[in-house]
Amino acid sequence: MTDILRSKIILIYTLILLIATFCVFGLEDNASKGILSVLNIILIVLPLFSIIFSTIYIYNSSEFIELLVSQPLQRKTIWLSFLIGLAIALSLSFIIGVGIPILLFQLNIIGFLIIFVGVVLSIIFVSIALLAAVQIRDKAKGIGIAILLWIYFSILFDGLVLFLLFQFADYPLEKPMLLVSALNPIDLARILLLLQLDVSAMMGYTGAIFKDFFGTVTGLIISCFVLMLWSAIPMYLSVIKFNKKDL
């Protein structure tokens, strides 16, 4: 899908990421603090851009999708190639915009983990965007839903978690929180990355419990698997929906 790569917006996105990351690393005196600031980009900007860009792209391509559907092509193929095209384009801009500076300043396992998480988050939010776009016909409504979804994943969900924490403050919540964190890919990514950084020491007992889980290879594999599920399930649902969709 060279079309997506040629789009100016994605170029600007890449450029902004690049400048932001370089600025962050330039301003912070040590690389590990820079990484923390990059974390904000990954956890806030990346999902927002991925979900909105993908949604708008799908809506703008609706006529083109119609054209493709009228061609001798399987619907699944059409939809997946859109998804893959978007995922590759967004991942690529992330890798260029954030990945390269990170590797320049922090060439280690944490750097690679950040890139991995960023790419997976891009894919997840492309999938979620496509699921939203396939469900809702109206463009304005669809973009609204995409923004809402982003707000949910980055703010509301955490607000809910906070609320639950206070409601059930008398119970030991550390372990259930493990499960809860799996319900939001942004949270999962954040915790996964934080625990690899030395700030995890600040997370006290909770951090220790999480570290016992995420620190192990099994924990790492399970959490990566959950992240994969987060990209696979919306993807699968959106394909099913698209197969039945009237264009």
Place this chain on the structure above:
Amino acid sequence: MIIASSVTKQFGKLKALNNVSLKCRQGECISLIGPNGSGKTTLIKCILGMVIPNSGFITFNNKNIAKDWLYRDEIGYMPQIGRYPENMTIGQLLAMMKDIRNTGIHEVDEDLIQAFQLTGMLNKRMRTLSGGTTQKVSAALAFLFNPSVLILDEPTAGLDPISSEILKEKIIAEKQKGKLILITSHILSDLNDLVSEVIYMQDGNLLFHKSIDQLRTDTGEEKLTKAIASVMIKGNL
């Protein structure tokens, strides 16, 4: 060639297609007419597999289209409003469509590309094109792969008279090759000299499907426009 049996499609409360059955044979040139919102485009989309009927089924060459997608290889479709990836050039679009259609099986028919003088604009991006030029591209694409069935949704809308004429001549030429051609149009006079059959739809119901001669005898009108008008006035036959 195309057989639809009791196809029903509902969008929410609106019944877009109500128990529609029809048969289209090779060599026919069918005009699908009816007022706005009568279900013409929905019917076409059902045939193309873009809209999935709630009940009933459609066969193409005796194969149910619900589980098949390769039959679309036999169809050239020109949409009402064609929209294409904005950053692609005409040349890239054509190359991509050729890629999808796996040329080699079909010989490529580039008559319209020549006739519409698109060859000089191959490097233009789709977003820079005017509505009419985009329509020309759509038309060229529909005929490009020499399909045995042509489905044209409002083909002449937005085209200048000269291009419109070119397209009409092309349609006639293809008809003479014995292809099935399905046209929706509201500009009835355009179709007079092409059409062999008329399907009239209203509120999702297929009111009649008659050959043009039959229609003339039934209504006693010579001109197609008037024949249709008289049908509309009578409301039913």
Place this chain on the structure above:
Amino acid sequence: MKLYLIIASLFILPKFGFANIIQVGPGKSIKQIKTGIQFAKSGDTVFVHPGFYREGNIVIAKKIYLKGIKFPVLDGENKFEILSIKANGSTIDGFKLIHSGVSNLEDYAGIKMYDCRDVTIQNNQLFDTYFGIYLQYGKNCIIRNNTTTAYYKEEQQSGNGIHCWKSDSILIEGNHIVGHRDGIYFEFVMHSTIKGNYSEHNIRYGLHFMYSNDDTYLSNTFFSNGAGVAVMYSHGVHMLRNNFRENWGDAAYGLLLKEISDSYIKGNQFNKNTSGIYMEGVSRVKVLGNNFFNNGWAMKIQASCMEVDIARNNFMGNTFDVGTNGNLVLNRFKNNYWDKYDGYDINKDHVGDIPYRPVSMYSMIVEKNPPAMILFRSFITSLLDKTEKIIPSLTPISLVDNFPLMKMLNQ
């Protein structure tokens, strides 16, 4: 032959005028330190020449100056306490002590002083001893320029580097302590000074300080210890110009203060600690002119603290400046520099015109509900902090620096 030599030396040495110097060494007439000590009279000097001495437990029961030349090695064979000092006024200088015994019942040490005064322990190197230098019921003793290194992994099976118990007027200066349970341990020690020591990578505390009043510790560095430095149940403690660095871990503090009163914390550097200072039950303490850089929490002040003055400190790059667990605040903040302060100074007196609230909403939430730490660095927490700054509701209203400085203090 040996016996003859010993008898001879007994008679000959005093005659030749070497009455107060005894030479011990592989090439000398006296081969064993124990023998040398045996021949020495109170006030004599015993020179020990380079060599490897494996003599079990050496007891010094009279006042002698035991001087090692080029670090003779005393080996405890993992069985014995190496040197036991039971006389006043002795000096131990320049030995290398290795492999003391380890016991859960007895506090074996490299050098242990029993109930004595005016003892000096200096320039020794201790490796792999259970306790390093151990002092009980001492007075006017000096422990200076020693290094002690241990290689323990677990807290239960390790001893302290310099251990002082029920002592008075002690000087501990210029020692380097690595890898013990507590680097320096003080219990019931009064009027003493800890100066210029370097305590690092100890399993528990760099300095562990309990029931010890009117002591001063200054210009020490406490680096990367398991739980930092703990000062507890004491009054009149002066903590000056120390360096608390990189005490980083789940329960690590730069400085843990518990039940401390009438003390000074002045001119210290707190760098990269999980909590710079943690205070509990602290009263009448002045925290002046310190630098808090890059800590998780610069200060955690529990509600049980009162009359703590926090003034003229620099707070830079800390994740949280101040954490607290209650709404009642009886402490005073004044004239500190806070890098998170975003106020203005219209009258150009270098003091910000609007107050600064160093407690963030999220730090209050975490204090009340520790599992909320899983939301660390999430979007919602920064939103909450921003909102709280505009309309304070949860954070204590009285915890405020009304005169924040606009520029960092040079200290």
